[in-house]
Amino acid sequence: MPIIVNLDVMMAxxxxxxxxxxxxxxxxxxxxxxxKTGKAKAIRFTTLEAICNALDCQPGDxxxxxxx
Amino acid sequence: xxxxxxxVFTGLHIIAWIIFxxxxxxxxxxxxxxxxxxxxxEFIQNLYQKLDLSQMYxxxxxxxxSIYSFILFISILKACLFYxxxxxxxxxxxxxxxxxxxxxxxxxISYYTLSIGLISYIARQTAQSLxxxxxxxDILNQFWADSQAYILMAAVIYVIATIFSxxxxxxxxxxxxx
Numbered sequence: 001m002p003i004i005v006n007l008d009v010m011m012a013x014x015x016x017x018x019x020x021x022x023x024x025x026x027x028x029x030x031x032x033x034x035x036k037t038g039k040a041k042a043i044r045f046t047t048l049e050a051i052c053n054a055l056d057c058q059p060g061d062x063x064x065x066x067x068x
Numbered sequence: 069x070x071x072x073x074x075x076v077f078t079g080l081h082i083i084a085w086i087i088f089x090x091x092x093x094x095x096x097x098x099x100x101x102x103x104x105x106x107x108x109x110e111f112i113q114n115l116y117q118k119l120d121l122s123q124m125y126x127x128x129x130x131x132x133x134s135i136y137s138f139i140l141f142i143s144i145l146k147a148c149l150f151y152x153x154x155x156x157x158x159x160x161x162x163x164x165x166x167x168x169x170x171x172x173x174x175x176x177i178s179y180y181t182l183s184i185g186l187i188s189y190i191a192r193q194t195a196q197s198l199x200x201x202x203x204x205x206d207i208l209n210q211f212w213a214d215s216q217a218y219i220l221m222a223a224v225i226y227v228i229a230t231i232f233s234x235x236x237x238x239x240x241x242x243x244x245x246x
Contacts, residue, residue: 027246031246032246034244039244040245041240041241041244041245042241042244042245042246044245044246047246
């Protein structure tokens, strides 16, 4: 998929675990895992907002476009 | 899911089982009669549900076996159809119905229904053409009276199956939306 999710990179920079992030954004571990592993088909703006707020970053820090 | 819906669903499941058992008994009876008719032609006077095809057998054995094959094939297909319905009712989860398996089974139901409709229609036309040669076919109408209804039902079920498949796609996309 051309859209790459760099969630693990930002989590490492902020030294935050998946459990902590899931509590902060109020998303289940399984959903976060789907996002982290790149299996997600879509992301809601509310979820993106919550993640950016929790990791103190921009959407572009998490999402990257790379042509196949 | 409301309690009433669950009750209706359970009722449908039981009815499907009853119909399936009845169709299996009918198909089994027809198969046994067919085997007996090969070795003991005197049984043709008293086939399943007192069906008497002795006149047809005496006029032309090949016509008898062709028509009987139609009857047998249709009854077996009906039993298979209801088997698929039972499997579907058994495995469907009403809380999350949009499943690939369920969509596939609904498509299979439409294929079986179409097959029954087409074969019934062909059998009926064949039997009607035999009337010109002196065969009595009135007693056979019970086996293929509803061929057009099956074809119509197949078309409707196919449309439902297509919509259901789209529902499965949307459900899968929704499941992978965070």
